[in-house]
Amino acid sequence: MTVDVMLPYYGDVDQMKLAARSVMNQENQDWRLIVIDDGYPDPEPARWYSEITDPRVAYLRNEENLGANGNYRKALDLAEAPIVVVMGADDIMLPNYLDVISKAFDTFPEASVVQPGVQVIDEQGIACTPLVDAVKKVYAPKTKEPVLLQGEKMATSLMRADWAYFPSLAWRTDVIRRIGFTEGLHVVQDLALLLDIAAENGSMVVDPTLAFLYRRHSASDSSVKALDGRRFDEERAFFEGQARRFRELGWQRTARAAAFHTTSRLNAATLVARSLAIGKTDSLPRLLKHVVS
Known part of the structure; x- marks a missing residue:
């Protein structure tokens, strides 16, 4: 093959x-x-x-x-x-x-x-x-x-x-x-x-x-976007769209997993602590928004 x-x-x-x-x-x-x-x-x-x-x-x-x-x-x-x-x-x-x-x-x-x-x-x-x-x-x-x-x-x-x-x-x-x-x-x-x-x-x-x-x-494109919160803007919109998609398919477990996007939120939460540690406070509003939304 x-x-x-x-x-x-x-x-x-x-x-x-x-x-x-x-x-x-x-x-x-x-x-x-x-x-x-x-x-x-x-x-x-x-x-x-x-x-x-x-x-x-x-x-x-x-x-x-x-x-x-x-x-x-x-x-x-x-x-x-x-x-x-x-x-x-x-x-x-x-x-x-x-x-x-x-x-x-x-x-x-x-x-x-x-x-x-x-x-x-x-x-x-x-x-x-x-x-x-x-x-x-x-x-x-x-x-x-x-x-x-x-x-x-x-x-x-x-x-x-x-x-x-x-x-x-x-x-x-x-x-x-x-x-x-x-x-x-x-x-x-x-x-x-x-x-x-x-x-x-x-x-x-x-x-x-x-x-x-x-x-x-640690300096990859996705890591940089994560630390300043940019990646989570894309992720949040994506998961919201997927939740709607799978609800329409009748896949309720998948839709709930998309709506909660738990691991994505946890990732943002860990970066809140990292941002505070290095003094990058300008990213905090974006990160916190993703944690709670």
Whole structure:
């Protein structure tokens, strides 16, 4: 089963190289790697890829910066294989990744997406479990074997806490391309995609086999937006919309989970304390609004 690995890129060159090498070093060599450079101001990526002779590796550079959402959508347009991964340019596939997701799709051919086991690492590549990931573990499915989640059960589980790790997900190309990324969403675009699949009674496989290293940066775009409260403006509007959507579907448990968005509120509450500790009081009104609304 050929897998297209799309690598939208803008950022640290060395970490991007590690990500690309982790694809090229897969035990399962039935892959194609396409790097989409969103105009990062450094000539090194182009030079580095020009020296790679493997015909399965392609490097493209956007003429103008599309932003994360736009570059993701371009990546989907370029996918040709039946399965696609939109990988983070600072993450790492373990050598068994393609074998794990391929076996999952073979076992559950009706599934639209596969979530393999993930270990979070920090900027230095050291395994860690920040609070947000500790919460994810609490709400993620508890299983020692691959399990299929579908429809309302899938949506309710994800709405209670978005425990999926988007860069590690493997998707059926026809499904993710048909649904696509919602324009205007930057923080919750991955959750929106998964909920769209669930809403049409689609399904996802959760396989606990460790196969992917997800890098979490304290200075990432989502972290910065979280600390100043911007991400919660997007999240609050999103959850309100999802609550209405699932009430109309008659999925009352999912609608209640969306209305309460408990873990999102808890995240904002922890940032209130962090903002006070560093003296960033200008963000407090936004954060407190999300905690109580």
